[in-house]
Amino acid sequence: xxDAHVALLMTHGLSGIDALIxxxxxxxxxxxxxxxxxxxxxxxxxxAVGSLRARGWLQDSPELAFSExxxxxxxxxxxxxxxxxxxxxxxxxxxxxxxxxxxxxxxSRVMSEQLFSRPPG
Numbered sequence: 001x002x003d004a005h006v007a008l009l010m011t012h013g014l015s016g017i018d019a020l021i022x023x024x025x026x027x028x029x030x031x032x033x034x035x036x037x038x039x040x041x042x043x044x045x046x047x048a049v050g051s052l053r054a055r056g057w058l059q060d061s062p063e064l065a066f067s068e069x070x071x072x073x074x075x076x077x078x079x080x081x082x083x084x085x086x087x088x089x090x091x092x093x094x095x096x097x098x099x100x101x102x103x104x105x106x107x108s109r110v111m112s113e114q115l116f117s118r119p120p121g
Contacts, residue, residue: 004084008077013055017048022057022074025064 009019017040024031035045052058057070066074089097 001085005081025066
């Protein structure tokens with residue numbers, strides 16, 4: 001899923017920091033956490049937020065929120081990522097995907113705990 005997602009983000013004109021900010025605007029992960037765990041300075045983050053606002057992705061408001069157009073763009077990116085990534089999982093089938101998820105879940109939990117428990121910096 002990752003390669004397809006990165007390609008789509010880039011074709012929609014989003015840099016790495018832009019992708020994080022739009023991910024934060026979705027509201028599933030706090031933007032502050034995304035910024036701090038990736039090491040972006042406040043200045044760089046605010047410049048990128050300003051750029052996304054100027055390009056119409058975000059509302060011109062104090063909170064980090066999508067414009068209607070920006071939300072539609074991000075939804076389209078996610079949907080197309082899912083479409084492009086479906087093949088390998090379809091080939092595995094539901095049972096093997098369930099097993100793969102069960103095998104990988106403990107690793108992802110440990111990695112998340114390690115990543116999110118570290119102080120920023």
